[in-house]
Structures are given as C-alpha cells and as structure tokens.
Amino acid sequence: MDLHTIADVRxxxxxxxxxxxxxxxxxxxxxFSEPQPHLRRLVDLSRMGWEPLVRHEDGSLEIAATCTIxxxxxxxxxxxxxxxxPLFEQCCRxxxxxxxxxxxxxxxxxLCNGLPAGPMISLATALDGTCLLQAQxxxxxxxxxxxxxxxxxxKDLAEGELLRSVTLPARALGCRTxxxxxxxxGLGRSGALVIGTLDPADGSLAVTVTAATTRPFRFWxxxxxxxxxxxxxxxxxxxxxxxxxxxHGLPEWRRHMALRLAEEVRRELATPDGTQEGAR
Numbered sequence: 629m630d631l632h633t634i635a636d637v638r639x640x641x642x643x644x645x646x647x648x649x650x651x652x653x654x655x656x657x658x659x660f661s662e663p664q665p666h667l668r669r670l671v672d673l674s675r676m677g678w679e680p681l682v683r684h685e686d687g688s689l690e691i692a693a694t695c696t697i698x699x700x701x702x703x704x705x706x707x708x709x710x711x712x713x714p715l716f717e718q719c720c721r722x723x724x725x726x727x728x729x730x731x732x733x734x735x736x737x738x739l740c741n742g743l744p745a746g747p748m749i750s751l752a753t754a755l756d757g758t759c760l761l762q763a764q765x766x767x768x769x770x771x772x773x774x775x776x777x778x779x780x781x782x783k784d785l786a787e788g789e790l791l792r793s794v795t796l797p798a799r800a801l802g803c804r805t806x807x808x809x810x811x812x813x814g815l816g817r818s819g820a821l822v823i824g825t826l827d828p829a830d831g832s833l834a835v836t837v838t839a840a841t842t843r844p845f846r847f848w849x850x851x852x853x854x855x856x857x858x859x860x861x862x863x864x865x866x867x868x869x870x871x872x873x874x875x876h877g878l879p880e881w882r883r884h885m886a887l888r889l890a891e892e893v894r895r896e897l898a899t900p901d902g903t904q905e906g907a908r
Contacts, residue, residue, distance in 0.1 A: 637670045644671075646764050646788035652740075654694055655732040678793070681707075687798025693736025693791045697723055697748075700735060710801040712755060715823065718807040722747035722818055736791045739776065742783040744872045745818040745839045749777055753844040754823035754836040755800040764788040773844070780842040780872060803827050806896040808889035809839075812877055819877035820885040824893035826852070833897060835890050837862065840882035842870050852898045855891055862890060 637653070638644055649668030673694055680695035681703050689708070691700065697720050704716025723730070723738075738748035739759070751757075752773040759771045763786065773794065776784050785791070803825035810820045820840035826833050833852040837845045847861050871879035871886075 633665055633667060634670060635668050637672055640671050640673045640676055646671075650788070652790060654734040654737040655696065673790075687801065689796045689798075689801060691735050691752075691794045691796070693734060693739075693793055695735045696731055697733050697735070697738075698727070698730040700748075701730070708801075711828075712801045712803050712805050712825070715751060715754065715805045715807060718809075719747040719751035722750070722809055722821060724815055724817065735794065739773070739794065740783060740785065740791055742777050742779070742781045744780055744842055745821070745876070747818070747821065749773065749844055750821050750823060750836065750838040752794050752796065753777075753838060753846055754805070754825055754834070755796040755803075756834070756846075757794045757796050757800075759794055760792040761785065762790045762792045768792070774836075774846045777843045782843075799827065799829065800825065802829070803834075804897060806893040808892055810885040810889060817876045820882055820889055822886060822889035822893050824890075824897045826897040833894070835862075835893055837866070837886050837890065840872060840877075840886040841866055842872050852894060855894065858890055858894050859887055862887060 640652070647669070649666065651664070651667050651670055653670040653672045653674070676694065678692035678694050680692050680699045682690045684690060701717055701720040704713050704720070708716065720730070723733070735748045738746045739752065742749070757773040759773055759776045761769050761771060763769075771784055778784055805826075806824040808822045809818055811818055818839035821838045823836045824833060830850070831852070832848060832850050834846055834848045835858065836847075845862070845865055847858070847865070849857075853861070866883075868879070871883045873879045
C-alpha cells in the first residue's frame with residue numbers, strides 16, 4: 629500500500645458516514661501487502677470487541693470476522709469438541725503463512741479477499757457456513773458462503789457493507805471430514821483443495837472444491853455417489869472458464885487434480901473406518 633494516499637484511519641465504533649475511498653481494516657495483511665492507490669481512509673475494526681468464537685446453545689459456531697487465524701487454530705485444536713474439529717487446523721495450515729501473519733490475518737479478511745486459494749473460504753464453504761452482512765444503515769442479511777464468493781476476488785458485498793461473522797451449523801460440525809490439498813510446490817499456494825463431509829444423521833455426502841476454481845463449488849449427495857456420478861457432477865457444474873488460471877497452476881492441471889482429490893475424498897468417506905476402498 630502507498631501510505632501517502634491514506635489521509636486518515638478511523639475507529640469503526642464512531643459509525644461515521646461511508647465515503648468513496650474508504651476500506652474496512654481488519655488485520656491489514658492484504659491491505660499492506662501491495663499498492664492500494666484508490667484508498668483514502670481506513671476504518672479500523674480491531675477495537676469493536678467482537679468475541680472471536682462463540683458456541684451457541686443450538687451447537688452452531690459463530691466466528692467473528694476479526695477472529696485471527698491463530699485464534700481459530702487454537703480453538704480447533706484445544707476447545708472444539710466436534711468430529712469436524714481437525715478440519716480447522718488443516719485449513720489453517722493450508723494458509724502457508726508465518727506466525728506473524730497468523731496472528732494478524734483474520735477470517736473475515738480471507739473471505740472478503742475472495743481469492744480462490746483462500747483456505748477460510750474452503751473451511752466455511754465445506755461446513756455450510758453463512759455470512760452475516762451489515763449494511764451502513766445497520767440492517768443485516770445472511771448469505772451462504774458458497775454464494776458469497778462470486779468469482780476470483782469478487783464477493784457479494786455492497787458499497788460500505790461489512791462482513792460481521794460466519795456461522796457454522798451444529799450439524800456440519802458433527803460431520804466426519806476428509807481433506808486433500810495439492811500445490812505445484814512443497815510450500816506453495818493451493819492449486820486444488822477438496823473437502824468432503826459425511827453427515828452421520830442421514831448418510832449424505834458433500835464434496836467442496838476450492839482453489840482449483842474461480843469460486844467455491846459444493847456438491848451435495850443424499851447418499852455417497854459412485855466415482856462416475858461424482859466426476860459427472862463436477863464436470864457438469866464447473867464451466868471451462870471457471871477452472872482458475874495463474875502461475876500456481878494451469879486450468880487443465882487444476883481440473884485433473886480436483887477430480888483426483890475429489891475421488892480420494894469420496895473413497896475415504898464411503899468406508900466406515902475411513903480407509904480407502906480396495907485397500908489391503
């Protein structure tokens with residue numbers, strides 16, 4: 629960021645009118661990582677006092693937009709008693725960032741960047757999360773995370789609208805999960821990230837594809853599908869232009885890896901003990 633373009637930093641608690649050139653400031657790890665010449669004022673959310681993580685009476689988990697990756701990681705490892713708990717650390721580790729970034733970067737910032745490789749997008753989509761959005765007039769609306777991200781770097785946010793939190797339902801937290809990630813490099817950005825969730829209540833299976841695609845895709849099946857049905861569902865839903873293309877992977881490679889990882893996830897969750905079908 630060119631700090632010479634920033635005229636002021638304001639406390640979000642003051643609720644001042646939104647104006648052109650404003651931006652919400654969470655952890656700031658993205659805002660300060662590259663030039664943002666269009667910005668003139670930052671509205672700081674760090675003093676809002678939002679509780680990072682709240683487990684509600686119905687078993688759902690509300691994650692504040694200002695919750696840091698480090699806080700989410702600790703909660704998933706130490707405090708969350710749910711079958712899906714290991715998925716929190718797996719997605720945090722997919723961040724591939726230093727401890728300094730972990731302690732500053734926020735869940736909300738990762739979602740609002742809308743980047744295909746955003747692992748908080750992967751986590752929240754896989755666990756059927758819902759975004760709570762707050763407009764400048766204080767009105768609230770809910771949007772499923774899978775619909776919140778509309779493309780690479782694009783999200784369903786109106787001018788001045790704020791992502792307040794993301795809520796994960798209790799039923800999703802009770803799911804058995806499987807996680808697969810692929811990158812061109814040992815410590816590189818995710819080229820494909822696939823998560824499967826098996827619901828013990830009804831036996832349904834959901835497979836979420838991110839990083840390989842410009843936006844998240846979540847495929848739900850009332851019962852675990854066979855390999856052909858899963859592959860057909862993915863290929864039918866993801867248009868050729870929606871396979872992401874950048875220096876971290878060509879679209880053809882991303883599609884290949886997404887289909888391969890999706891099949892691995894399907895096979896793992898299709899067996900009661902989590903072993904691969906056909907394994908000896």
